[in-house]
Amino acid sequence: MKKQLLTLGLGLLTFGLSVAQTNNKCATMPVYEAHSQNPIAKANFINAEIAAKNWLANPLNKIKTSQKTNSVIMIPVVVHVLYKNAVQNIPDSQIVRQIQILNQCFSLTNPNYSQTRAVFDTIGADTELQFCLAGIDPQGNTTTGIIRKSAPSNAQFDPIFGFDNMKSSATNGDDPWPNDQYLNIWVCDMSFFGNAFVLGYATFPGEVPALDGVVIQSEYFGFGTAAAPNNLGRTTVHEVGHYLGMRHIWADDDSQATGQCDSTDFVDDTPNQAAKSESDCNVTINSCSAESPYWGAIDPPDMVENYMDYSADACMTMFSKGQKARMYSFLNTDPARVAIKTSPAGCSTVGLKDLYTNFSNYVFVYPNPANDVLHINITQFTPKNLTCEIYNTTGQLIKTIKQLAFQNTINLGDLVNGMYVVKVYNSEVNAIKKLTVAK
Ligand SMILES: [Ca+2]
Ligand SMILES: [Ca+2]
Numbered sequence: 001m002k003k004q005l006l007t008l009g010l011g012l013l014t015f016g017l018s019v020a021q022t023n024n025k026c027a028t029m030p031v032y033e034a035h036s037q038n039p040i041a042k043a044n045f046i047n048a049e050i051a052a053k054n055w056l057a058n059p060l061n062k063i064k065t066s067q068k069t070n071s072v073i074m075i076p077v078v079v080h081v082l083y084k085n086a087v088q089n090i091p092d093s094q095i096v097r098q099i100q101i102l103n104q105c106f107s108l109t110n111p112n113y114s115q116t117r118a119v120f121d122t123i124g125a126d127t128e129l130q131f132c133l134a135g136i137d138p139q140g141n142t143t144t145g146i147i148r149k150s151a152p153s154n155a156q157f158d159p160i161f162g163f164d165n166m167k168s169s170a171t172n173g174d175d176p177w178p179n180d181q182y183l184n185i186w187v188c189d190m191s192f193f194g195n196a197f198v199l200g201y202a203t204f205p206g207e208v209p210a211l212d213g214v215v216i217q218s219e220y221f222g223f224g225t226a227a228a229p230n231n232l233g234r235t236t237v238h239e240v241g242h243y244l245g246m247r248h249i250w251a252d253d254d255s256q257a258t259g260q261c262d263s264t265d266f267v268d269d270t271p272n273q274a275a276k277s278e279s280d281c282n283v284t285i286n287s288c289s290a291e292s293p294y295w296g297a298i299d300p301p302d303m304v305e306n307y308m309d310y311s312a313d314a315c316m317t318m319f320s321k322g323q324k325a326r327m328y329s330f331l332n333t334d335p336a337r338v339a340i341k342t343s344p345a346g347c348s349t350v351g352l353k354d355l356y357t358n359f360s361n362y363v364f365v366y367p368n369p370a371n372d373v374l375h376i377n378i379t380q381f382t383p384k385n386l387t388c389e390i391y392n393t394t395g396q397l398i399k400t401i402k403q404l405a406f407q408n409t410i411n412l413g414d415l416v417n418g419m420y421v422v423k424v425y426n427s428e429v430n431a432i433k434k435l436t437v438a439k
């Protein structure tokens with residue numbers, strides 16, 4: 001056992017160092033390798049993969065997943081916020097916002113889907129999976145679906161020496177809720193010597209219940225405090241993809257400088273890809289020309305739009321239909337993933353109430369000071385018929401924008417420098433923000 005742990009530590013240490021050097025994002029694969037050292041877990045992973053492949057080999061199932069059923073599966077989420085300081089105790093609005101981003105990305109209603117290149121825009125998938133903060137806790141009581149727990153400042157959650165510590169109260173973390181009823185997401189500080197080199201990691205179907213779920217570095221959850229390129233909540237979308245069985249689109253064979261085209265993510269319509277993207281949006285790369293029969297005579301470029309690449313968040317727009325099929329192959333075979341589809345946990349209405357009580361916390365107006373363009377982002381369960389009005393300091397109405405969406409871009413070209421008041425409201429909610437225009 002000791003030897004195993006030592007190997008594990010060294011393996012992850014190497015990973016950590018290589019991450020720091022190469023701008024990696026996700027620790028899912030090294031964690032998978034580490035967990036697989038437990039023979040029971042390893043057998044479970046293999047069995048989950050075989051069962052899923054067999055399910056998908058049935059042509060009827062393949063057809064089923066390629067069509068929209070118009071019945072949405074709701075997955076209840078519990079978010080364990082573990083904080084060592086006030087900043088890491090992220091606000092409800094940031095959590096609710098992440099849930100909305102998940103829902104947009106999994107239903108193809110993310111605003112940036114329109115940027116998807118034409119070669120891929122017919123294979124984007126509405127996965128018909130949605131997520132909500134859980135409404136009932138394991139004891140049967142109503143809940144916000146959010147747990148907050150203060151951790152000592154010396155608590156280690158890094159994936160080198162504090163491996164999986166966030167998943168147990170015995171190691172300053174928080175125990176998971178049953179993984180057959182809840183998707184557990186731990187939001188915590190995984191930095192190592194002050195270096196947050198891991199954005200997140202997840203466990204694949206077949207994981208033991210005590211470790212199953214997703215872990216995200218605090219500032220990357222929701223529209224957190226992180227700067228581009230990892231600022232639009234796609235880290236959690238990527239990790240929930242892993243939780244549903246998705247592999248990296250380049251299939252993790254890029255350890256050699258030249259990359260490789262001979263491995264697979266087990267999905268036909270995601271093009272073969274030699275190496276991960278480097279947190280960018282390089283649409284010129286076509287790293288592999290040998291593609292699956294799905295593509296026929298076409299040799300598509302690398303799908304940097306895919307959530308399972310390492311592209312910049314702003315570039316990530318889609319899961320493919322083939323990935324949706326693979327998700328459903330686990331959702332129909334892995335016992336925990338099958339069970340969560342009919343979880344009795346329901347959806348929290350408590351979080352929703354907070355949105356109406358503290359609407360201002362859910363309205364993001366930036367940049368401030370602004371130049372020519374202002375963004376107004378509004379978070380989940382965006383109330384209908386929202387109007388934005390911009391007033392100058394004498395109370396004169398300068399600009400009106402009706403029917404605000406989740407994300408709005410407003411041209412300020414006609415505003416002179418000075419102070420303004422931005423009002424966002426409908427018949428039920430009202431938020432006031434101060435704005436400086438400086439050109
Ligand atoms: Ca593929
Ligand atoms: Ca190609």
Ligand SMILES: [Zn+2]
Nearest residue numbers: 026028238248
């Ligand atoms: Zn990953």
